[in-house]
Amino acid sequence: MKTNDLISQLVGGLKPVAPIRPSAWFGGWVAVGAFFVVGTAGFFGVRPDLVVAHPWFFIESTLILLTSGACAWRAVKLGIPGSKPTWMDRLPVFLIALWAGGTVVRLFRASSLVPDLHVVCAAVLWGVGIVVSIPLFIFLRRAAPLNTAAAGASAGLAGASMSALSVQLFCVNSSPVHDLLWHILPFLLSAPLGLLGAAIWVKSPFAKSRPV
């Protein structure tokens, strides 16, 4: 088949399409995330000592919120071919390093390093995280990510960090060992989970724009 013939056929089959709006998808994801953070914290009950919590709690919560937004934005950006690289692309790694690094530093001051068994935090983090990351995976499936692995990992981290924020609001255990084991580790593991999810869902031959 000659290129000119292919062009004629593609033109002949042209139908109007609505351009995908990354900013609108990001805004929608923020709304979904906020709904689930409030809903989860409301369901489990906000920790009673929130008002008198240690300053690190508020710094950590802010870092988690920023991580969530940065990862989601990165995932959305990776869905569009040819997006210009900016410093924002490195922001998720920087924020995650601050969050995890801050908690590791707290370990040195901790009175006890005995780990507790609190699977609920990890279970909620993953459960809510999966639900919250669904809009991002739908976006990636509709979009055309050139680096599906990175896009999937970012989407997984975005969902998990948003749900980590909700866990943060109801979990009364503030020990650094607990935070590392049941909040940060499950959060980090959501990156390979997101990568796997993208391999199954986004790279499926049924996906809308798979040739890219």
Place this chain on the structure above:
Amino acid sequence: MPIDPEENRRFAGLMRQAQEGDRFAYDALLRDIASRSTLFLQKRLGSAVVIEDLVQDILVSIHVSRHTYDPVRPFFPWMYAIVRRRLADYWRSEWQRLKRDTGEPDGNMAEAAVPEAPLSEAVGLAIDELPERQRTVVTLLKVNGYSLKEVAGRLNMTESAIKVTAHRAYSALRKKLTAMDTYENE
């Protein structure tokens, strides 16, 4: 590659019209993309046949992902990201083919000659796992050796639809075979 802002605006305008369903604009856009892609590929590849194949792949990719172009953004970074991706896919498949043809660098020739049968079996298995329509198109095109036109006639589809379906099937096959390759090498 330097980008002429005026050209960029013109391409962006044509794509915006194409997204709204304007066939004249789309025809002009695809022809311009084809000539730009050809120039881009001529600097990197020698074979005119390979270049034409790749240009067609690029046009199909652009067609299928045209909804991902945001009209407020520059057009060329979007377009060349797709062009480079198709070129990288080509190099990857060439590398895989070279590896298959020559065997592992430290392997002996007898072992290198064997992969024909397992590869065919792997390809067969991968084709079997494709969705029905993709499987039919690939089988008719590559196993039975029918032309695009003949397959289109048999399946009552347009040639471009066959090309799009085949393109998706090849992407899926590439993924499956790469996964098998990785698994076997581990």
